Structure formats: C-alpha cells, structure tokens
Amino acid sequence: MNHRVSKRKFGYGVDSNSMLLRKLVTNFVMQGKIVTTHQKALYMRASVDRLVTHAKKDTNSSMNMLKSFFGVDDVPVNLKKAVKGVFADRTSGFTRITKIGRRSSDGALMAQISWVSPVIYTKNEAQKTVSAKPAAVEKPKKKPEVKATLKASPKGRSTSGRKKTV
Secondary structure, three states: OOOOOOOOOOOOOHHHHHHHHHHHHHHHHHHOEEEEEHHHHHHHHHHHHHHHHHHHOOOHHHHHHHHHHHOOOHHHHHHHHHHHHHOOOOOOOOEEEEEEEEOOOOOOEEEEEEEOOOOOOOOOHHHHHHHHOOOOOOOOOOOOOOOOOOOOOHHHOOOOOOOOOO
16 A cells, blocks of 8 residues: 555556656647546646646746746747736646546546636747738749640541541
C-alpha cells in the first residue's frame, strides 16, 4: 500500500506518461476543453492548476518553466495573456471535471475537463500584422498553345483504321 502517494501510472512508462501529460495539457490550453478518460482528467488537473499559478506570475523563471513544459513559445504566452485577467482573484480550482458517461467500446468512464470561468484567447500581434497585409495574387501562368496540324493520309486512306465500305 502506498500511503499518501498521489501519483497516477498508466502503464506506458515514465517517458510516455510525461509525454501524455504534456499533450493533454497543451490541447486543453489551446482548445479550452477536452474530453478524455476520468483518470487522465484527474491526472492533468493538478498540473494545469500548477501551470496557471506560474502563468499568473510576471517573473522570468515562471515563463522559463512554462516554456520548458510546453516546448513551444506561443502556448505559454497565450496562456499568460488569457489567464491573467480571468483568474486574478482565484488561487486554485481553475478547472472543472464533468463526468460524461462510459465509452461504448471498452466501458471506460469518460469526463470533460474545462475552465471554471470562460477564457478568451487573443491572437498574437505578429499574427495580426501578417494577416493584415494583402496577400500577393499570383497570375495564372499561360500554357503554351499547341497547334494541331493534320497530316494528309497517304493515298486517301482514312486514319481511323476502319475499312471503307462502298
């Protein structure tokens, strides 16, 4: 018995479990809600709360920690912008887990994890400036015209391969 141990193991190995957590949290942050098994939702809720607490801080070390977790630069910046105003007065409990029912294929208990308050993501300024520029219109390339020349068949024979009937 493991008293006071709150780890969850999915039987995939240490690297696979950490990668699973990273993918679940990244998809949740980008989409705002995600449907997964109940155990995986409980597994990612603690790390989402921890990451939101780091995102609310304005220190370089917290941003470095977020970048190292996600591995991408735009996800932590979006998370920081979205969460800072919405969860400013809240210290924990940023997510809600709603049980959906059992999966028909294997009977696993499914759950939807979502934000407690609606979080609105704004696009980066760099993306806005790129989309504001008019796109260059490509001119369709002219295909070279092929001139069809008919050659006269020798001795007045037809070229279709059929015999002429008289």
